[in-house]
Amino acid sequence: MRRAVALRLSTALAAMALGAATGAVLLVPGASAATSGATGYASVNGGTTGGAGGQTVHAGTGAEINAALCNRASSSTPIIIQVEGTINHGNTAKVSGSSCNTAADVIDLKQVSNVTLVGVGSGAVFDQLGIHVRESSNIIIQNVTVQNVKKSGSPTSNGGDAIGMESDVHNVWVDHVSLLASGGEDQGYDSLMDLKNNTRYVTLSYSTLRNSGRGGLVGSSDTDLASSFITYHHNLYQNIDSRTPLLRGGTAHMYNNYYVSLNKSGINSRVGAHAKVDNNYFKDSQDVLGTFYTDLTGYWQVSGNIYDNVTWTGAGSENHPAGPNPQSNTTVSIPYSYSLDNASCVPSIVTASAGADKGLRVSDGNCSTQSPTQSPTQTPTTKPPTTPPTTPPTSAPPGGTNLSLGAxxxxxxxxxxxxxxxxxxxxxxxxxxxxxxxxxxxxxxxxxxxxxxxxxxxxxxxxxxxxxxxxxxxxxxxxxxxxxxxxxxxxxxxxxxxxxxxxxxxxxxxxxxxxxxxxx
The missing domain is CATH 2.60.120.260 (Galactose-binding domain-like)
Structure with missing residues (x-):
């Protein structure tokens, strides 16, 4: 599946423009896959290693995270920030320095590179406080929970997005995170993960997105079409109204995700976007794939998906569902290697591994999960040796569906x-x-x-x-x-x-x- 890449990004953009007109797309991103732990599109274009090789700093407050960024020699000096505890408005103050551009009431990874933000120990929870990535590159966000971020009401943070990226961002790996809201826009929330204004080469993997009106988008408007090359794999989307994600232009790859209770619509490919949708499991949902709320249609290539109790509305003005029998209307080439789990295994694999505090477990390729193999370029997932370990489980966490959800x-x-x-x-x-x-x-x-x-x-x-x-x-x-x-x-x-x-x-x-x- 790995492919040599010979053309420059400008050529790739031209190919995308041609694809938008013809319904086909030739993808030629800028480099071969890297050897770091990052997967999907975050592994190309030079790869995503975060703060590997840099100093490791422990932080228990938002102000300490900001101080860690500001105390580096430069804005590109590699750093691994291990986070434990609850990060909230009360402990997140702006810190100034020549190597950072921070703000109060938000974790602002702005104009920085080579940063890993990883939850350790008893866990890291960003409570009502979003993570904002802007004009930055080579970022890893791993093993953290971001919950109940609001754009209206009180308190507000990050425009209501749990994780937001915008303005010339590239090579970001978001892995094993839990993104949670408690309602939709009427309750003051916006999206769980939004990518805007030339955000490229991003992977969201082994994560949970729950209880939100909006899962996330790629492109903030029908004229914001520069964001592209996004991979979503082994994620759980549960009780989401729409946007899982919404694509405006660009190309995205969705494989081995578990979608449960998508209440209005799911993957929304618009304005010439190209979605490759492989071996996903859709359950108890409506209109899981298509072009919705516009006549500016997009494209999709589908294979190996399972549609379990999925309903489809009728086609009409500004409503173009791919079902009830989804068929491909384009082809999408993928420049990185990846392995597909059978769609029938996806619910058990994703339930056992997706989200924060799951031990960074990943698919073992045999319908079960395994602990990751640590490499020198991967981020540490424990606190420094001087900190006593937390109480271990009495046995390995089981696989399968958590029956408590909905009980x-x-x-x-x-x-x-x-x-x-x-x-x-x-x-x-x-x-x-x-x-x-x-x-x-x-x-x-x-x-x-x-x-x-x-x-x-x-x-x-x-x-x-x-x-x-x-x-x-x-x-x-x-x-x-x-x-x-x-x-x-x-x-x-x-x-x-x-x-x-x-x-x-x-x-x-x-x-x-x-x-x-x-x-x-």
């Missing part, structure tokens, strides 16, 4: 400001706590559900508090298993309507961010 929850008590539902919302930034140091939280379903393992994830800042516990069959009261410490727990394979995690001992008030349940 109900209750429990014995809840501390002020927490709720049982926080433990099953897929959001590591929210949590349930009992009113004391002990208590229970339950997952429940309307019909009998088979469970053979659970995962208990503690909230950032509360790792290690959970001591002894029991997992109880909520239907019968029988104890399925007992132990101590959070993590992955195997239970006897049981069909039940309710399962309870009962904390019987703790070193402080527990904070259960997620109570995940699995059949396999």
């Amino acid at each position: 109900g929850a209750d429990g014995s008590s809840k501390a002020s400001g927490t709720s049982y539902g926080n433990a099953i919302d897929g959001n590591l930034g929210t949590y349930w706590s009992p009113s004391g140091t002990t208590g229970s939280v339950s997952v429940k379903w309307g019909s009998a559900t088979t469970v053979s393992s659970v995962v208990i994830r503690e909230a950032s800042g509360a790792v290690g508090r959970i001591g002894s516990w029991q997992v109880v069959n909520g239907d019968t009261g029988a104890v399925l298993t007992s132990g101590s410490g959070a993590g992955a727990i195997t239970v006897p394979r049981t069909s039940l309507k309710k399962i309870t995690f009962q904390i019987t001992g703790a070193s402080g008030t527990p904070q259960v961010a997620e109570f995940e349940t699995y059949a396999g």
Whole structure:
């Protein structure tokens, strides 16, 4: 699949213009694939290595991230910034220096290069605070959660985008991140990841995008057509109204993504854009591919996709769905090597690996996942050796679908400001706590559900508090298993309507961010 590239970018742009008129496209980006950990289009055009080889700095506040950028010898001096804890408006102040251009109330990677921003330890959560990349290159953003960024109301940050890139940005790898909103534009939110104004050679991989009116776009208007060469692979899009993504011109490659509950439309190829759509799994969704809300149509090449309970609206003015039987109307050449998982395996692979705090797990090519192989150019994923390690899981995290998502929850008590539902919302930034140091939280379903393992994830800042516990069959009261410490727990394979995690001992008030349940 790897191809030699001989033509310059100007030639590639000319080919794109020809393709927009003819429905075909010849892609010839500027360089062969790099040998770093980056995948997709982020691996070409010289590759994306972030801060590899540079100093490693630990940061627990937004101001410390800004200081790390500003304390470099130059704006291109490589740096790896390991982030742990919650980054918010209260701890993100502007820092000045000759090697940076920072701002308050946003993480501004502006006019910089060779930077890695990676979550470590008990996790990194950017709470109501967006990450903005502008006039920058060779950036890696990895293993972080960005949640509830608003463009209206209070507080606001980054124009309402969780991650936004614009103005001559190239070679960015966004990997194993969790991007979360709590509604659409009417609730004050905008997009989860927007790419504008000549943003190129970007990969979004093994990430989750949830609960938003807009997943993201490439090109801010029908005249902003310079952004291109974007790869989306092994991502989970869940409960998104539209834009997964919206493409205006340019070329994008979507493979092995899991799309669940796309409420209005999905991949929206417009204004001559070219989308290669391979081996994705679309479930419980509407109009997952086509040209929508305009007559300026785009193109797509499809193969190997699964459409599970997908509905299609009728074609009409400004509505051009690819279904109900999607067929290719162009061909798209890809300049990098990649391996496709079977679409039938995508739900289990993506559920087990996508998002922050999943151990950077990736597909093993055999319908399962594996830990990554660390190379000298990849970013470290642990804190410096002087920091005590966090409590490890009791076993490897299971694969398959997290059955807790969409289920109900209750429990014995809840501390002020927490709720049982926080433990099953897929959001590591929210949590349930009992009113004391002990208590229970339950997952429940309307019909009998088979469970053979659970995962208990503690909230950032509360790792290690959970001591002894029991997992109880909520239907019968029988104890399925007992132990101590959070993590992955195997239970006897049981069909039940309710399962309870009962904390019987703790070193402080527990904070259960997620109570995940699995059949396999």
